[in-house]
Amino acid sequence: MKTIVMPYALYGYPTKMESLSLIRRFIHSGATRIEIGFPFSDPVADGETLQKANQLALKNHPTIQELLVDISSIKRDHPQVKLTLMTYLNPILAGGIDKTVGSLSTHFSSIVIPDLPLEAYESYLSIFKEHSLPVVPLITPDTSESRIKEYCEQADDFIYLVTVNGITGTTTGTKKDLQPVLKKIRTHYQGPIIAGFGIKSKKDIANLSGTVDGIIIASEILRLQANGDFKEIEALVSPLRK
Amino acid sequence: MKSNGYYGEYGGKFMPETLAGPLENVEKAYRQAMKDPDFLEDLNKDHKFFIGRETPLYYAQNLSQELGIHLYFKREDLCHTGAHKINNAIGQARLAKRMGIDHLIAETGAGQHGIATATAAAKLGMKCTVFMGFSDIKRQAHNVDRMRMLGATVIAVEKGSNVLKDATSEALRYWVSHPTSCFYVIGSAIGPAPYPEMVRNFQSIIGTEARKQCLNQFGTLPDEVIACIGGGSNAIGIFSAFIEDTSVKLTGVEAAGKGLHTDFHAATITSGKVGVFHGSKMYLLQDENGQIKETHSISAGLDYPGVGPEHCYLNDIKRVDYRSVTDKEVIEAFRKTVRSEGIIPALESAHAIAHVLKSTYPKGYTIVLNLSGRGDKDLDQLLREHKEEVL
Numbered sequence: 310m311k312t313i314v315m316p317y318a319l320y321g322y323p324t325k326m327e328s329l330s331l332i333r334r335f336i337h338s339g340a341t342r343i344e345i346g347f348p349f350s351d352p353v354a355d356g357e358t359l360q361k362a363n364q365l366a367l368k369n370h371p372t373i374q375e376l377l378v379d380i381s382s383i384k385r386d387h388p389q390v391k392l393t394l395m396t397y398l399n400p401i402l403a404g405g406i407d408k409t410v411g412s413l414s415t416h417f418s419s420i421v422i423p424d425l426p427l428e429a430y431e432s433y434l435s436i437f438k439e440h441s442l443p444v445v446p447l448i449t450p451d452t453s454e455s456r457i458k459e460y461c462e463q464a465d466d467f468i469y470l471v472t473v474n475g476i477t478g479t480t481t482g483t484k485k486d487l488q489p490v491l492k493k494i495r496t497h498y499q500g501p502i503i504a505g506f507g508i509k510s511k512k513d514i515a516n517l518s519g520t521v522d523g524i525i526i527a528s529e530i531l532r533l534q535a536n537g538d539f540k541e542i543e544a545l546v547s548p549l550r551k
Numbered sequence: 552m553k554s555n556g557y558y559g560e561y562g563g564k565f566m567p568e569t570l571a572g573p574l575e576n577v578e579k580a581y582r583q584a585m586k587d588p589d590f591l592e593d594l595n596k597d598h599k600f601f602i603g604r605e606t607p608l609y610y611a612q613n614l615s616q617e618l619g620i621h622l623y624f625k626r627e628d629l630c631h632t633g634a635h636k637i638n639n640a641i642g643q644a645r646l647a648k649r650m651g652i653d654h655l656i657a658e659t660g661a662g663q664h665g666i667a668t669a670t671a672a673a674k675l676g677m678k679c680t681v682f683m684g685f686s687d688i689k690r691q692a693h694n695v696d697r698m699r700m701l702g703a704t705v706i707a708v709e710k711g712s713n714v715l716k717d718a719t720s721e722a723l724r725y726w727v728s729h730p731t732s733c734f735y736v737i738g739s740a741i742g743p744a745p746y747p748e749m750v751r752n753f754q755s756i757i758g759t760e761a762r763k764q765c766l767n768q769f770g771t772l773p774d775e776v777i778a779c780i781g782g783g784s785n786a787i788g789i790f791s792a793f794i795e796d797t798s799v800k801l802t803g804v805e806a807a808g809k810g811l812h813t814d815f816h817a818a819t820i821t822s823g824k825v826g827v828f829h830g831s832k833m834y835l836l837q838d839e840n841g842q843i844k845e846t847h848s849i850s851a852g853l854d855y856p857g858v859g860p861e862h863c864y865l866n867d868i869k870r871v872d873y874r875s876v877t878d879k880e881v882i883e884a885f886r887k888t889v890r891s892e893g894i895i896p897a898l899e900s901a902h903a904i905a906h907v908l909k910s911t912y913p914k915g916y917t918i919v920l921n922l923s924g925r926g927d928k929d930l931d932q933l934l935r936e937h938k939e940e941v942l
Contacts, residue, residue, distance in 0.1 A: 350842040351716065351828065353723045354567040360710060372840055398565060398827045403841025424827065426571055428556075428564040447568045451730070456571065474569050475728040 312518045315503055316546050317395070317527035319346040319359070320376050321366035323535075328366075329379055331534060331542075336387050338546040342467075342503075344421065344525055347376060347396035354423035356478035358528040373400065373409060380416045393445065393466070395421040398429075406436055414442040419466035421445045427456055434463065445469050450485035454493055461497035468494060470504040470521060478528025479507040491520065511545070556744020559867060561860035564743040566723075566830045573730045578745045580650045585752070590649065597641045598756060601674065602631045606757075608764035608919065613891040614907075619914045622907065623773070624894070624922040625761045625789060634897065634924030635757060635785045636667035640736055642753035644671035647734035654678040654733040658722040660687055660715035660781070661852035661899065662694025663924055664738030669703035671736075679703040680733075682722040685713040687851045690932050712845040715781075715855045719829055739782025740859030743830030747787075747859050754788025761919055762792040769917065775800040778921040779902035780873065781817065781853035783862045785923035794870060803862060804906040806848035807875035815847035818875040819858040820866050833857050834866075849878035850898035850929070876905040882940050884908050885926065885933070889941075897924035898933075 316338075318331045335343050348366040352359060380392065394417045401409050401422065413420065420442055425433065430444075437444050443465030448457055451474065460468070472487060473479055487504070494502055504517055505525030517524055526545055533541045556562050564574060584590040598604040606629050611622040627635035644655055655672050657679070659665030665681035672679035681698050685707045688695055698705050711717040719741075726735045740750045765773055776793050778786035780803040793799045808816035816822075823834035828843060836844040836856040848854045865871040876884075881898060884905035888896050896904060900923045907918060926933075933941050 348842075351711065351720045353720050353829070354727060356724070364711070367842060370840075399835070399837065399843070400841035402826055403824075403837065403839065423567050424565045424830070426564065426566060426568050428571075432563070449569050451572050452568060453572065471568065474730050476724050479728060 310519050310522065312521060313341055313523045314514065314546050315342040315344055315523045315525045316340055316530050316542070317344040317346060317525060319348060319362050319366055319531065321348055321369040321371035322362045322531070323365060325369055325371065325375070325379060329383065332383055334539060334542070335546055336383070336390055338543045340390065340546050342391045342393065342523060344393045344395050344527065345380070346527070347371065347373060347394060347400060349397040349400055352397060354476055356476040356528060358478045358531050362531050373404065373413070377412055377416060384416050391418040391466070392416060393419045393421060398422050398424050406433065410436055410440045410442055414440040417442060419443040419445050421447065421469055423447060427459055430463065447471050448490065448494060449474065450487060450490045452490065457490070457493045458497050461494060464498055464500060467501040467503050467523070468498060469525070470494070470502050471506045472504050473507045475507060477506055487520065556748070558861045558864035561832050561863040562744055562747060563832050564830060565827045565832065566743045567727050569727045569730050570743070573726070574743055576650065577646070577734070580646055581745055581749050584646055584649055590645065593645060594642060601641065602637050603629060604756065605760045606630060608761060608768060611892050614888070617891070618907070618912070620912045621769070621915065621917040623917070623919045625757060625919060627757060627785065627921060627923045628894070628896065628900070628925035632663070632667050632670050633927065634663040634667070635754060635788060636664040636738055637670060638756055638788070639738065639750050639753040639784060640664065640667035640671045643734070643736040643749070644668065644675050644677065647736070648675050648677065650734065652732065652734040654680070655736050656680045656682070656722050656725055656733050657736045657738060658682050658715065658718040659738065660684070660718070660854055661850065661897070662687070662691040662698065662928060663852060665698050665703065665705070666694055666701070668736045668738070669698045669701035672703065673701045680706060680725070682706045682708050682718040682725070684715060684718045685709045687714055687718070690851050691928055693931060694928050714846070715851065716843065716846070723829065739784045739855070740787045740861060741782040741829060741831060741833070741857055747831065747861055750784050751787045751791055751861060754784050755791040757785065757788040757921065758790060758792030761789055765919060772796055772799050773917040773919045775802060775916070775918045777802045777804065777903045777906060777918060779804045779853060779899050779923060780820070780858060780862065781806070781855045781899065782857065783859035785921050787859060787861055789919070789921040790865070790871065801865070801871040802906065803871050803873045804902045805873060805875040806850065806853040806902060807877045808847040808849070810877055811875065814844070816875070817846035817848045817853050817855060819856060820862065820873040821875045823858070828857050831857070831860050833860050833863050849881055850902065852897070852899040853902065874906055876902050876909065880905040880909060882937050886941050894922070895926040896922055897926045898929045900924055901926070
């Protein structure tokens with residue numbers, strides 16, 4: 310199994326322009342899938358690094374409309390790259406969910422919403438389906454078999470496997486053996502499984518390589534971005550192609 | 552009225568997947584506990600011997616005389632720990648114990664819910680961690696010392712606006728990171744299902760007692776029941792017994808802070824917009840991009856941008872009338888209550904009193920007001936910031 314790295318950029322962090330140039334850098338490093346975060350004031354599933362980045366990004370007053378305009382040239386130049394939006398539910402609801410999802414579907418292949426679990430699918434999933442913007446389910450090692458089955462039935466672009474009980478960028482989250490949950494997912498779903506949360510080193514990547522289709526790296530990339538370690542980012546994004 | 556954790560369109564479970572299992576366990580344990588005579592008996596004993604219930608329904612004679620009405624205070628300020636919060640904290644702590652979890656976590660604004668949880672933890676021999684916004688720690692230093700004295704670890708949250716919403720976010724993150732080893736004791740009628748219902752039920756003792764006391768003390772139901780509202784736990788607690796009594800007007804009083812025309816208030820129902828936050832669909836103070844606004848209130852306990860889903864529903868069906876009062880009106884109501892009745896109300900509760908003072912009622916109108924807590928915790932802040940107005 311070939312495992313790709315799916316890097317993360319937060320729109321508006323540290324500025325809108327710099328987040329866009331980071332996305333272009335990912336593409337030049339060989340990224341085929343990119344996760345783009347849209348900032349939220351109270352990201353409850355995120356750790357320290359992403360919280361701070363969200364706060365800073367919000368100072369630049371990002372809007373979803375602006376993001377779409379800014380992303381359009383990247384999509385035009387690199388139509389083959391799959392972009393996934395990651396944000397919380399409230400920014401999606403604020404401008405009218407139907408209108409927002411409709412416009413997002415023009416540039417994004419899928420969307421990750423940490424506070425939209427199975428229980429809330431009944432209220433909102435049909436809107437995303439109508440606009441062909443798949444909602445990526447987040448499955449944890451402790452997710453029950455029946456929930457996994459339901460998530461798998463609804464999954465389209467990929468499944469996001471949360472590798473730890475914890476928040477993004479965690480150093481304290483409980484590490485879990487992923488084999489049992491991977492087996493359960495594979496029973497019901499044949500598409501890509503991409504793992505994330507708390508993956509930061511080449512060793513982490515090596516450990517997961519071959520067991521999942523992709524690895525999302527977010528907090529670590531933001532940390533490297535803040536330090537200007539772009540060579541390091543490049544190395545993280547492309548190692549598995551070598 | 553309610554199905555699957557929803558009140559009309561409000562409520563629900565909008566939480567990270569990690570909490571799906573723990574929430575299911577909480578709900579299962581709660582449903583079983585509420586049918587278990589032993590659990591209910593323990594709770595009953597706690598009410599009587601630990602909290603000091605029932606709390607009196609006190610006739611505020613001097614204010615009544617001055618206003619030409621009959622004003623009664625439901626004296627939750629006389630609960631052990633000084634506020635209504637203990638009713639819910641002891642219930643949830645017992646639930647956690649029953650589930651075999653011995654670490655309680657809680658968020659707190661004014662500190663009352665933190666103290667109540669730390670108190671329940673001490674009584675039941677449990678570990679307790681309280682998350683409190685850094686600004687609130689400064690406002691309520693005395694309460695921080697009390698929590699520490701009770702054996703709790705107080706985590707200062709220096710994020711966002713450093714107040715209640717940020718403490719709640721941080722407590723949720725901690726729960727996501729320790730989903731099976733700790734129990735999140737949510738202090739208000741907010742959060743993912745089953746919390747709003749659970750908090751309402753643990754607080755419904757206020758309404759049950761008040762209704763009975765009305766009938767015993769003046770032979771009829773009141774014309775109106777009034778309570779202050781942040782997240783809405785004391786209000787839903789007292790309203791719950793009167794919702795079916797359509798002759799009784801119900802009024803919730805929000806924090807208008809420095810005025811609704813400014814950005815410095817926490818009047819969620821009065822000027823919020825529907826959204827999803829902290830696990831629930833509710834009215835929210837948010838900007839046009841769905842970012843949660845920073846709120847302001849003189850009272851740390853009302854300084855929250857959301858409000859319980861049941862309140863949102865009761866507003867929509869027009870069963871409860873939601874109003875707001877400013878910090879300035881609150882300080883005046885606080886001073887007046889202290890001088891007229893010899894009772895120092897919490898600044899939160901003083902919001903409800905301020906609404907009464909500025910309203911006009913027919914002669915002989917009967918009001919039951921939930922005096923949700925005592926104001927000792929607010930004295931340092933008042934003497935520091937409003938000395939001339941209160942002395």
